[in-house]
Amino acid sequence: MAFINTQTPYMFPAVPFTGKIRGGLKEGLEIKIKGTINSSADNIIVNFQTGSGGNDVAFHFNPRFEEGGYVVCNTRQQGQWGPEERTMKMPFKKGMLFELCFLVQESDFEVTVDRKFFLQYSHRVPYDLVDTIAVSGSLKLSIITFQNTSVGRCSETFQFRRTSNWCKPQSPGIQSAHQAQAPMDQTVNTVHSAPGQMFPTHGIQPVRYPTSHLAPFIALIPSGLYPSKSIIISGMVLPDATRFHINLRAGTDIAFHLNPRFDEQAVVRNTQINESWGPEERSLPGEMPFSRGQNFTVWILCESHCFKVAVNGQHLFEYAHRLMNLAAINNLEVAGDIQLTHVQP
Known part of the structure; x- marks a missing residue:
């Protein structure tokens, strides 16, 4: 099973960052984000959305460091948020490097942190409407890459x-x-x-x-x-x-x-x-x-x-x-x- 290069990575982008996903999301597309969490971090936001406005967000991934740490997932349609899904775990550490991977599957997004499975988020809207990734919050980015693979989890070391x-x-x-x-x-x-x-x-x-x-x-x-x-x-x-x-x-x-x-x-x-x-x-x-x-x-x-x-x-x-x-x-x-x-x- 081979990886196919879909687009040139974003190298050391400034935060907040908004960038196009060439060809939009497709089943088997793996988006990998690497960077460092700020030592004084309060939250991180990764949005897979339609356009740059943020009114239509297919997948909102939002780790929050308050109250011991948890992760909020949600979908926004025409400016309205749906019901939150909360995972009461914090996979990130302040001041540390991280590798965050999103794999687009037929029925859901699979999320891996530091090459360990973290959660799945079922699609609420058609994922092929997504053409933009937006990243903001308390972090520094080193690279965002895009790889196509037909099935499976994120790359190992x-x-x-x-x-x-x-x-x-x-x-x-x-x-x-x-x-x-x-x-x-x-x-x-x-x-x-x-x-x-x-x-x-x-x-x-x-x-x-x-x-x-x-x-x-x-x-x-x-x-x-x-x-x-x-x-x-x-x-x-x-x-x-x-x-x-x-x-x-x-x-x-x-x-x-x-x-x-x-x-x-x-x-x-x-x-x-x-x-x-x-x-x-x-x-x-x-x-x-x-x-x-x-x-x-x-x-x-x-x-x-x-x-x-x-x-x-x-x-x-x-x-x-x-x-x-x-x-x-x-x-x-x-x-x-x-x-x-x-x-x-």
């Missing part, structure tokens, strides 16, 4: 361990993570969809890997790259990290190799064609943008002449294409000292 040789890529016969074999006590969480395709999805399976190296996380990029195509990778750098890498592959070639190295305080970029590396690029406009033990989001935007790379919402560098057949670049590979929370190929 992926754990990656370090490889033994960071600059040397896999052999031409690269092995998908779900094909690797290893002793029973050595596992890494990854996923598989259709045969031979790897996607970040809800069907997490423990996967074996050889003791000498970690088979990387591999995701197919449907239809390959093209100008305006975005790839987003979010996660956390492990506290004892040495290096990790992100590769955009075209067959056995690596069109773009992004390799943060904490032992060198450098972000190395390169291309490998016919098993030969080109000249490295290392220059940065400022300090190393990745830190051990810290969350990160890498946004790679493919343009006609280059890749533009932003880290944590800040433009970092451009990398001119050395392999010009963009459509042939159809695999994403990630490995190293990181824990992934979101991958959008």
Whole structure:
């Protein structure tokens, strides 16, 4: 089961935020919100509504920190609220990071907080009327993403361990993570969809890997790259990290190799064609943008002449294409000292 990119995420939007949902809500659409609750929070509001006015709200999700904390759900039609549904639990903590996920199902919204099921809210109005998401309250947003999947719960966390040789890529016969074999006590969480395709999805399976190296996380990029195509990778750098890498592959070639190295305080970029590396690029406009033990989001935007790379919402560098057949670049590979929370190929 594969995720399909439906629209470009909203990165670090200011609160209050109102944004369009391209194509409206559909069954199987998963909307994920990540951010931080303010230390002095009183309430949070997420509305799935028709238009920006707020008179027609199909789903009003409203955690309130008063009286020990509870969550109000409701629907508003033509400016009139219906009966409240209250859940007397508070899944959020003040001052803490959170991951809030809404999955549109045939009969209801399924809500997951920090990858744990929280509640279901039955549709009171047709969900396909919704074309806007609005977020307000005592929080800071880092990203809002949209993914299509036919069924299931929100994405789990992926754990990656370090490889033994960071600059040397896999052999031409690269092995998908779900094909690797290893002793029973050595596992890494990854996923598989259709045969031979790897996607970040809800069907997490423990996967074996050889003791000498970690088979990387591999995701197919449907239809390959093209100008305006975005790839987003979010996660956390492990506290004892040495290096990790992100590769955009075209067959056995690596069109773009992004390799943060904490032992060198450098972000190395390169291309490998016919098993030969080109000249490295290392220059940065400022300090190393990745830190051990810290969350990160890498946004790679493919343009006609280059890749533009932003880290944590800040433009970092451009990398001119050395392999010009963009459509042939159809695999994403990630490995190293990181824990992934979101991958959008």
